[in-house]
Amino acid sequence: MEILMSILIGFLFMAAVYLILSRSLLRIIIGTGLLSHGTHLLLITMGGLNGKAAPVLTDGVTDYVDPIPQALILTAIVISFGVTAFSLVLAYRTYKELGTDNMELMKGTEDND
Amino acid sequence: MFFPKKVKAQRITVMIGLLLALTSTIALLIKVKSDGVQTLTLGSWAPPFGITMVSDMLSVLLVTSSLIIALFVVWYSFTSIGEDREKAFYYPAIMFMLTGVNGAFTTGDIFNMFVFFEVLLMSSYVLIVLGGEKGQLRESIKYILVNIVSSSLFVITVGYLYSVVGTLNMADISIKLAEIGQAGIITVIAVLFLIVFGIKGAIFPLFFWLPGSYAAPPMPILTLFGALLTKVGVYAIIRTYTLFFTTDIGFTHELLMIISIITIIAGCIGALAYFDVKQIIIYNIVIAVGVILFGASIMNENGMLGSMFYLIHDILIKGALFLLIGIVIKITGTSDLRKMGGLMKRYPTLAWSYLVAAFGLAGIPPLSGFLGKLLIVQGGIEDGHIWQSIFILASSLVVLLSVIRIFIYAFWGEEKVVQEISPKTYRHLLAPTICLVVITVLYGVGSEFVVPFMKDATTVLLDPAVYTDAVFKGVK
Numbered sequence: 001m002e003i004l005m006s007i008l009i010g011f012l013f014m015a016a017v018y019l020i021l022s023r024s025l026l027r028i029i030i031g032t033g034l035l036s037h038g039t040h041l042l043l044i045t046m047g048g049l050n051g052k053a054a055p056v057l058t059d060g061v062t063d064y065v066d067p068i069p070q071a072l073i074l075t076a077i078v079i080s081f082g083v084t085a086f087s088l089v090l091a092y093r094t095y096k097e098l099g100t101d102n103m104e105l106m107k108g109t110e111d112n113d
Numbered sequence: 114m115f116f117p118k119k120v121k122a123q124r125i126t127v128m129i130g131l132l133l134a135l136t137s138t139i140a141l142l143i144k145v146k147s148d149g150v151q152t153l154t155l156g157s158w159a160p161p162f163g164i165t166m167v168s169d170m171l172s173v174l175l176v177t178s179s180l181i182i183a184l185f186v187v188w189y190s191f192t193s194i195g196e197d198r199e200k201a202f203y204y205p206a207i208m209f210m211l212t213g214v215n216g217a218f219t220t221g222d223i224f225n226m227f228v229f230f231e232v233l234l235m236s237s238y239v240l241i242v243l244g245g246e247k248g249q250l251r252e253s254i255k256y257i258l259v260n261i262v263s264s265s266l267f268v269i270t271v272g273y274l275y276s277v278v279g280t281l282n283m284a285d286i287s288i289k290l291a292e293i294g295q296a297g298i299i300t301v302i303a304v305l306f307l308i309v310f311g312i313k314g315a316i317f318p319l320f321f322w323l324p325g326s327y328a329a330p331p332m333p334i335l336t337l338f339g340a341l342l343t344k345v346g347v348y349a350i351i352r353t354y355t356l357f358f359t360t361d362i363g364f365t366h367e368l369l370m371i372i373s374i375i376t377i378i379a380g381c382i383g384a385l386a387y388f389d390v391k392q393i394i395i396y397n398i399v400i401a402v403g404v405i406l407f408g409a410s411i412m413n414e415n416g417m418l419g420s421m422f423y424l425i426h427d428i429l430i431k432g433a434l435f436l437l438i439g440i441v442i443k444i445t446g447t448s449d450l451r452k453m454g455g456l457m458k459r460y461p462t463l464a465w466s467y468l469v470a471a472f473g474l475a476g477i478p479p480l481s482g483f484l485g486k487l488l489i490v491q492g493g494i495e496d497g498h499i500w501q502s503i504f505i506l507a508s509s510l511v512v513l514l515s516v517i518r519i520f521i522y523a524f525w526g527e528e529k530v531v532q533e534i535s536p537k538t539y540r541h542l543l544a545p546t547i548c549l550v551v552i553t554v555l556y557g558v559g560s561e562f563v564v565p566f567m568k569d570a571t572t573v574l575l576d577p578a579v580y581t582d583a584v585f586k587g588v589k
Contacts, residue, residue, distance in 0.1 A: 020262070025254065032261045039265045039272075046276035068281065069272075072224055076268050079231045083264075086238060087257050094250045106251045 005045045012038030025091045025101040029084065036080035043076060044069050120199045127187055127204040134211075135180045138173065145173050146566065150573065150583035152221065160221075160584050161282035167221035167584060170570035171421065175218045175348060178425050181552065182340045182432040183211050188545040189436055190333040192538055193443065198243050198331075206243065207337065209236035217345050221584060223274065224281045226349065227267050230313070234260050237342060240334045241326065252329035259322045263312040270305040277302070284584035287356045287577045294360050303358040303365045307350065307372075314346025316406065317376040320399050324383065327398075328391045332439030335391070339398050340432040344424065347402055351409045351420070355574040362412060369410040374501055376403035377508045384515040388450045390438045390523070393515050394431070397474065400508055401427040407505060408489035409574075416492025417571045422560070423485030426473075429553045430481060433470045434516075436546040437463065441523055443542065446532040450519065455528030462543060464524045466550045471520060473553050475513035481557030482509075 012034050019031025047069030055067040095101045116122050145151055145168055153166045168176075187207065194203060213233025220226050238260075242253040275281060277298055278289040290299060311319045327338055350369070358365050380399030387393055405427065408420030438448075440463055445453045457464045469480070476482030486509060493502035556563065573579045 020258070028258060032258065032265075035262065035265045039268045042269055043272040046272040048276075069275070072268075072271075072275075072281075075224070075228060079228070079264075080261075082235065083231070083257075083261055086235070087254075087261070090238075090242060090250070090254060090257065093245065094254055097245065097247055097250050106254065 001049050002045055005041060005049070009038045009042050009045070012041065023103050025095070025103060028103070029087055029091055032087070033080075033084055036076070036084070040073050040076055040080075043073050118200055120196055123199065123204050124187075124191060127208065128184075130208065131180060131184045131187060135177070135184060138177045138180055141168060142173050142177055142566075145170055146569065150580065152584050152586070161280045161285035164225050165221035165282060165284070165584055166219050167284075167580070168219055169573045169580060169583070170566060171348075171351075171573065172218040174421075174425055174566060174570060175344065175428075176215045178428045179211065179214050179218070179341050179344075182428060182549075183207065183337065185432065185436070185545040185549045186333050186336050189336075189439070189542060192541040193439065194331060194333055201243055202239070203243060206236045206239045209233075210240065210337065210341075214341050214345055218348060221283050222281050223283055223286065224271055227264070227271060230267065230345070231264065233342070233345065234264070237338065240337070241330050243334070244331070246329075249329045252326045255322055256326040259312060263309055266305065266312075267309045270302060270309055273298070273302050273305070282584070283352075283356060284581040287359075287581050290357050291360055291577075299358065299360075300364055303354070304368065306353050306357075307365075307369065310346045310349040310353070311372075312346070313343070314350060314406075315343050315376075315399055315402055317372050317379050317403075320376070320379070320402075323399065324392055324395050327395050328389075332435065332442065336432055336435035336439070339395065339435055340428050343398055343402055344428055347405055347424065350406060351574065354409065355412075355417075356577050356580060359577060366410045366412060369406060370498070370501065373403045373406035373410060374504055376400075376406070377504060381508055381511040384511060389448050390441065390450060390519055391448050393519060394434050394438060397434075397512060397515065398427075398431060400512060401431070404486065404489060404505060404508065407501065408485075408492065411489075411492045411496050411498065412575070413492050413496055414571060414575065415488045415495060417574050418567055419485045419488025419490075419492060421485075421567045421570045421574075422488060422563075423482070426481040426485050426553070426556060429549065429556060430470060430474050433546065433549040433553055434467075434474060436542075436549060437467045437470055438519070440539070440542050440546065441467075444532060444534055444539075445523070445529070450522040453523040453529060454526040455524070457524040458528065460539070462547070464520075466543075466547055467524070468520060469554060470550050471513075471516035473550075473557060474516055476509050477513075479558050479560075481553050481560070483557065484560050 016031045016035035016038060019027050019034065022028065047066040053061060053064045055064045098106065151168045154160060155164045210233050213229050213236060216229035217226055217233065220229055238253065238257055241256055242249055274286065278286050280286055280289060315323045327335055354369065377400050380396050380403060383396030383399065384393050405420050405424050408416045408423060441456065442448050444456065473480035473482055476486045486505065490502045490505055
């Protein structure tokens with residue numbers, strides 16, 4: 001199971017890097033979305049996927065899943081959701097204001113102002 | 114936040130808030146001085162299960178100086194930021210950023226630190242784009258993308274660390290890592306942490322985003338960013354490299370030292386290359402980051418003490434310098450040095466306070482930069498890093514040259530076209546700036562008084578046991 005997850009995470013990272021390196025702003029933002037998905041999967045895999053029961057502590061329960069990665073992934077999802085929403089709105093405003101979504105044309109030189 | 118259109122009410126609220134925060138921090142400072150490291154476990158979950166907030170001397174000093182900077186920047190923005198921005202939630206964004214900054218300084222839980230980083234990044238996104246000018250939009254897109262990638266990397270690193278040690282509490286991680294010793298994976302994690310915090314703290318190959326993004330927003334925001342945001346990254350590097358990765362410092366700390374020297378060189382080149390006042394001071398941030406990290410990478414008492422001294426000094430002096438050149442830009446209407454000149458005659462107070470701040474930055478005794486640099490160099494020589502120490506000394510000359518160049522171009526020479534700003538505005542801008550310069554001078558002249566505080570901070574950094582014992586006090 002962990003091996004399968006590693007391959008999936010690697011694939012997501014690969015796709016994310018490819019998209020982030022492209023010129024179009026929208027593709028870059030989709031790339032960051034994929035990057036955070038890969039990160040979240042990695043986070044949940046790091047705790048181990050072997051637990052069988054829910055982490056409710058009563059007598060006699062020995063094999064339960066590690067709850068911390070789940071708490072972490074929840075926090076990370078919320079944060080990345082907020083950041084993605086913000087960057088989408090910002091990309092829209094930038095497109096409206098600058099008239100382009102091409103990163104090549106957004107270089108920080110004076111004649112691009 | 115509750116009355117976006119009533120600027121006056123907002124101003125009063127934010128001032129009261131900052132003053133209250135400053136008072137309580139100073140109370141905490143005194144408490145930490147007398148009773149040692151203070152901890153607070155949220156929800157009374159005993160460590161290592163709950164989130165712990167830890168105030169050792171280093172973090173409480175950083176919190177205090179960040180609040181001082183924020184106080185003066187807010188005072189300064191009353192006259193300089195403009196009502197449009199004030200109505201667009203400028204003050205709430207600043208307060209949120211302070212929450213993030215101070216939280217990151219104080220937290221004792223590595224994932225919680227990520228959350229606080231996100232809080233401060235989110236509000237810095239808002240601040241950098243507030244106003245929506247073309248240049249701001251263009252630069253903030255890049256700033257956000259860089260930070261999203263580095264945040265993802267942060268989560269990945271925390272995931273790795275968790276899978277190795279099985280805990281997130283920083284004190285607990287320190288104990289567990291000391292038991293494990295330096296396995297290969299630990300070195301990987303250490304370098305990943307260096308990359309993550311290096312992007313935030315602008316070390317050598319990773320500072321590429323800094324000059325563009327920081328030059329875009331208006332002056333008070335730039336001041337806050339320049340004084341505080343990079344220092345959060347620096348703090349995080351110092352914290353992780355003194356608390357976690359201490360068992361085998363051969364590779365990681367050597368790497369940190371080499372990178373800090375290259376950072377200094379890169380910063381020096383940038384500071385001399387530009388004729389834009391903003392860029393010159395921004396590259397001085399990069400130099401300062403290098404100097405602080407060099408001191409921290411030596412890991413002996415003098416180096417660490419100097420690092421602490423220089424860290425606080427740099428927060429204060431960068432704040433003062435940015436506010437000063439903010440006034441210069443306001444008067445001349447340009448940030449290009451070649452179009453300025455002869456401000457000395459009409460604005461002597463500004464000129465003299467700039468000169469004092471510039472000398473303080475370069476470290477001319479008895480001003481504040483001197484003692485920190487002296488101690489760092491002393492520590493470096495004690496540890497046999499002669500060449501690196503000479504680089505630090507030489508960088509002081511470059512810093513002096515770069516800031517004196519601003520002085521010569523802007524304040525001497527014949528008078529050039531000057532925008533008329535009313536004396537009242539000038540006075541209102543000058544008041545907080547002068548106060549901040551006076552604080553930096555006092556920090557330098559009264560260093561005798563500051564040394565015991567710095568010594569306490571250094572003790573915790575050099576001996577992780579002090580930190581971990583304080584966190585687990587009463588549990589074990």
